[in-house]
Amino acid sequence: MTAHAPIVTIASRAEHVQRITTPAGLEAWLVESHAVPLVALEFAIRGGASQDPCEKPGLATLLASTLDEGAGPYDARGFHRAIDDLAIHIGFGADRDAISGHLQTLSRNVDKAFGLLKLALNDARLEAGDVARVRSQLAAELKRDANDPDSMASKAFREAAFPNHPYGRSVRGDLASIDTLSREDLIALRERLFARRDLKIGVVGAIDATRLSELLDATFGGLALQNDLAPVPEIAVANVGMREIVDLDVPQSTIRFGRPSITKHDPDYYAVVVANHILGGGTFTSRLFREVREKRGMAYSVYSHLNEYDHCPMLIGAAATKNERAGEAIGVIQEEFRNFVAGGPTEDELDKAKKFLTGSYALRFDTSTKIASQLVNLQLDGFEPSFLDERNGKIAAVTMEDCQRGAKRLLGDGDLLVTVVGKPAGV
Structure with a gap:
């Protein structure tokens, strides 16, 4: 569900950005607008696929792909039904440097929407059957990529540009190791990455700063204060001229x-x-x-x-x-x-x-x-x-x-x- 009407039409965009610090110490940027009864939230937790163990590429992607496959009292089907029934959109993704998520909801459902997001972040079930199902979906994508010229060219470039570096590995993993990624691996990565440190939040829509602060603390306040990121070396593109x-x-x-x-x-x-x-x-x-x-x-x-x-x-x-x-x-x-x-x-x-x-x-x-x-x-x-x-x-x-x-x-x-x-x- 996406709002296609402009939120604001102004000479200055910056003056409408409110920088909020919640009672729990979370920081978020808010553009409050009641032009349409929607709330959109985006967030990013620094430390994406570059934090995958070298022998387990694709772990961050698998984690992001399984967060909404059942959480708290809901199994996978129940969680999807809960968000669909209220026209809520919740999703997660991983790139090289961050795990990200988004939420979109009608303002009248904002409490339930944030509650479901809280469950996915703090109490995702990561059940073995759901992990295996999502893992098989990723494996099917990797098999298609193995014979796709675009994917092959990108893979060859990545490996030549970033030898012996996390950026040289695929964000989605590889066929040699995808089946080795386990529920225990996902839990360990979640414990390392999911923290309030380096958490970036942006919110737009029909909600004020006070109400948003309450919801953010309820949703993200249970995360650990500090993450445990492995250092990623600075690197320049290698093998230029090859x-x-x-x-x-x-x-x-x-x-x-x-x-x-x-x-x-x-x-x-x-x-x-x-x-x-x-x-x-x-x-x-x-x-x-x-x-x-x-x-x-x-x-x-x-x-x-x-x-x-x-x-x-x-x-x-x-x-x-x-x-x-x-x-x-x-x-x-x-x-x-x-x-x-x-x-x-x-x-x-x-x-x-x-x-x-x-x-x-x-x-x-x-x-x-x-x-x-x-x-x-x-x-x-x-x-x-x-x-x-x-x-x-x-x-x-x-x-x-x-x-x-x-x-x-x-x-x-x-x-x-x-x-x-x-x-x-x-x-």
Whole structure:
């Protein structure tokens, strides 16, 4: 259930963010709006798949996938029926650096909704039969991925980019170990990760700060105060300049490419954002799209984007083309990288990129769930609510000199780590 009406239409977004500290010491960011009778909550607990034991990849994903499979007095079917009967949406997920969750409910059902969320977080049953069922579902997905060119290319890139590092492992695990993940493993990981420390919460909707504080303490206050995270080393994309081919008898080559980037707190970050948009992030307007697809007809899509893991900012991109043109396509991509470093953008490219990036920013705030998610992401990234008003100004302030400098920092000598799945010619 998603609210499609804007929550607020204001000149300042930040001034509507209330920073709440509950009696139990929890912090949450709230945008209170009674325009629609809905409440949306997003939260994240730092420490996702990067906390999986090295011999048990996929454990955080399995944990997130089983939290709503029965909790407290409800078995799996009873829990799902309880949320469905009241049109409540509760879900969980895991990525590399966090386990996240969301809740959406009509305001009249807010007490029951938070009560069910509390049960899932604090009293999930994790019964052996339910764990086995969800584990088999993940195994089926992994089997499909094992012969899917996109998944294979991503896996090859990940393993080459992050050797001997948690980021090199699959978030969803692997077929060799998925069946070894047990209920005891899930309980142990939950005890390590689920804590009030590093818990980030964003709430949007028809609820005031006092009532929200009560509900948050009731829901999250029972978690341990401290987590027990294993240190994750900082890492840069490795093997830049390498080409790795995974042989697969298909008519098309699937390509992944990437290199190191810079963090969101670097002074040149917004220059890099603009530079990447011009190069490969602008989809139909980017240089890569123009050179690879429009001029040469080598690929239906080609793109690059910035991917900021907690411990490794990076540029990553993708394309797919006929096997016989794979080497040519990679050459064109790399040539465009080097040309961009050497010559920078045109004034027209810079102007259009900044207008698009500032104009499209509002689309991140057109539903209650999106706003709550933005609030959580800002907290995870270490920004203040004022960023909501400052971000577009930072984009608009990027000059030609800034963009050229950002391109050089992002693209360096133009070398890339490239992985290709298929039977590519000329690689």
